[in-house]
Amino acid sequence: MSVSGDKIRQRYDRLAPWFDSLEGFLEGLLFRRLRKKLWAMAEGEHILEVGVGTGKNFDFYPADSQMTAIDFSPKMLVQAKRKQERKQIKVHLDLMDVQTLCYADNSFDTVVASFVFCSVPQPRKGLKELYRVLKPGGQLLLLEHVLSSNKYMAAMMNLLNPLVVRLVGANINRQTVKNVQACSFRSIFIDPSSSDMLKLMRAVK
Template sequence: MSTAPDQTAKVLRVWEKTAPSYDKQIAFFEKIQFGGGREWLGSRAHGRVLEVAIGTGLNLAHYPADVTVTGIELSPAMLAIARQRAADLRRDVDLHTGDAEALPFDDNAFDTVVCALSLCTIPDPAAAIGEMNRVLVPGGRLLLLDHIASTWPPIHAAQWLLERLTIRAAGEHFTRRQLPLVRAAGFDIVEVERLKAGTVERVFARKPVSA
């Protein structure tokens, strides 16, 4: 029997509770670990953009003015903050509550799909990437930013120990790597950057035109 619904419910509870303090909690890591990552994503986005697990909308300030942005987020509390951020930025964003593993959008609906710092907590990341593939047009862009398993054994060991706690408490993984899942889903890899002792990865992939 699948435990995915229970895992999704756990993640939802965590984000509902964390939402009011999330931006302050992530600010330190944005500077020392993920610096430049949101700008990297925004500079490669084009056309009709779907951001999966948009959270509090921290990427919104970095998208080009000429793209249209749709966002989906599991947590209504996180989404409420994203909605306010969009209003403050005077950015028209179409926001939805929903699950990354079952996107409520038609096939071939978007030119770019973005997912930042979220595949580490989505219970079935392969299913989510499959859904991202489905909603992208042929030739569409997949842009990912996440923390992953380090290339340095001592850090990798520490990550493994840490996630013995974080998986149980919040469904958060530190030793995942999304790139093999992207390849397995049939995407062509355009650009990969791995930073911070291999603990941070940026991925730019493209859905084949003749998929």
């Protein structure tokens, strides 16, 4: 479903104060373990996190890397800044859209995004921007929920998607693996422990 970036931003701004509480159960049950596994692969001097949100990944940042993190929602960034100050996390926070990054080509060793591309209006445009700012040999690490490969579940997800987008701004039927494959990455690895609808991916420039 196509929704403007401004509409999606407004929905995340609206949810920002309660976002951690809304996802608290799934975060503790499943997502936190997957985030830890994702960030264990992050390496290099300069690392970019896309879609920092409220700062749920702060605990997993590598200690010896220069961290930059962006989000397109001003009110999500307010929550992230509060958490950054409370936890004393060393990270530079920027208000920025992944579809139009202000960074130079070949800037980062690793780019990390978790549950982000469900909300990007033009996901392939955003992925191409990440490819651009990665250094040659750099890696993109993604944790994303995707459309089920089960045709019955996929049909239900497609049916429900307009409602979910209207409520929270996230698409539940994105085919992010195919979108990554459509970019120019030299190699793409899908973690074999990934489930049908939760994919942990590593793509190398």
